[in-house]
Amino acid sequence: MNTHMKIFPPQSVPKINNLLLIGAGLIGGSLTLALKQAGAVRHVIGSGRSAAVMDEAIQLGIVDAAVMADSAEFIQAVRTADLIVLAMPVGQTRAVCEKIAPHLQPDTVITDVGSTKTSVYQDAHAALGDKINQFVLAHPIAGRELNGPAAALADLYVNKRVMICPHADNRPADIDTVAALWQATGALVYELSLAAHDEIFAAVSHLPHVLAYALMNHVADSDLSNDKFAMAGAGFRDFTRIAAASPEMWRDVCLANKSAIVAEMDAYLQHAQQLRDAIVAQDEDEILEQFKKASEKRLAWGKEQ
Numbered sequence: 032m033n034t035h036m037k038i039f040p041p042q043s044v045p046k047i048n049n050l051l052l053i054g055a056g057l058i059g060g061s062l063t064l065a066l067k068q069a070g071a072v073r074h075v076i077g078s079g080r081s082a083a084v085m086d087e088a089i090q091l092g093i094v095d096a097a098v099m100a101d102s103a104e105f106i107q108a109v110r111t112a113d114l115i116v117l118a119m120p121v122g123q124t125r126a127v128c129e130k131i132a133p134h135l136q137p138d139t140v141i142t143d144v145g146s147t148k149t150s151v152y153q154d155a156h157a158a159l160g161d162k163i164n165q166f167v168l169a170h171p172i173a174g175r176e177l178n179g180p181a182a183a184l185a186d187l188y189v190n191k192r193v194m195i196c197p198h199a200d201n202r203p204a205d206i207d208t209v210a211a212l213w214q215a216t217g218a219l220v221y222e223l224s225l226a227a228h229d230e231i232f233a234a235v236s237h238l239p240h241v242l243a244y245a246l247m248n249h250v251a252d253s254d255l256s257n258d259k260f261a262m263a264g265a266g267f268r269d270f271t272r273i274a275a276a277s278p279e280m281w282r283d284v285c286l287a288n289k290s291a292i293v294a295e296m297d298a299y300l301q302h303a304q305q306l307r308d309a310i311v312a313q314d315e316d317e318i319l320e321q322f323k324k325a326s327e328k329r330l331a332w333g334k335e336q
């Protein structure tokens with residue numbers, strides 16, 4: 032597959048008057064903190080499922096005010112928003128877009144931060160119909176293993192990559208607005224097709240999360256698990272860091288990008304099986320060859336980051 036990944040040239044800081052943030056957790060919260068710090072946004076209204084989380088988001092300066100999801104204030108916030116950012120787990124995309132659709136004004140831009148892009152496009156299209164032209168799909172390649180507003184950081188996106196995945200109906204000016212917003216956070220913004228996005232991140236983000244969850248459960252369910260956890264060192268900590276990430280978010284990612292993730296798991300299991308075979312056979316050349324190849328790749332990749 033030729034991914035045609037291209038970087039957006041730097042643009043000046045945009046000025047957003049009214050931003051509606053749906054889901055004020057780590058990713059959405061870090062975005063609005065960064066945009067406020069850059070002077071790119073004037074007023075942020077937050078909306079979410081939990082009043083306690085929204086209160087926390089107000090206290091942390093992530094949002095200026097909060098509205099509950101099904102309220103008259105929510106409808107008013109949709110009507111007056113210049114930009115709507117969807118930052119809840121991807122499985123809620125269709126339901127949230129159905130709530131937004133009847134009130135969406137033609138000049139409002141919608142964007143998202145989801146880890147899968149084909150599913151978000153399909154779910155948003157089903158709910159928005161022709162208004163899908165107002166939706167610019169985006170995905171910041173940054174995160175932490177912590178969740179919620181308290182985990183948000185104004186500098187989370189500095190020097191991180193953000194993928195924008197345009198679709199045929201997008202308005203070029205909207206794509207530029209979303210690219211400029213992410214650039215205002217300090218991020219490097221790239222353009223990538225939906226299909227390439229989901230294939231690439233199945234391998235380098237979704238698979239590692241599945242493996243981390245599986246390793247954690249494997250050790251937890253094994254004999255001497257308490258002793259193993261008590262004595263584990265940095266190798267185990269580095270490998271499993273992301274197993275503390277939001278279970279709901281990652282459940283939704285796995286459901287949404289099923290075929291690509293299953294294909295990556297199958298191919299990975301073959302590599303693991305090859306190593307197992309070599310260890311069982313005590314094939315020292317084969318083991319060394321596989322480890323050397325991986326080590327060289329990891330060292331070279333590490334230098335590029």
Ligand SMILES: O=C(O)C(=O)C[C@]1(C(=O)O)C=C[C@@H](O)C=C1
Pocket residue numbers: 145146171172173174175176235236237273276
């Ligand atoms: O560093 C982390 O903790 C992350 O969760 C980052 C990470 C990733 O897998 O690289 C996780 C999910 C996002 O969609 C993008 C980035």
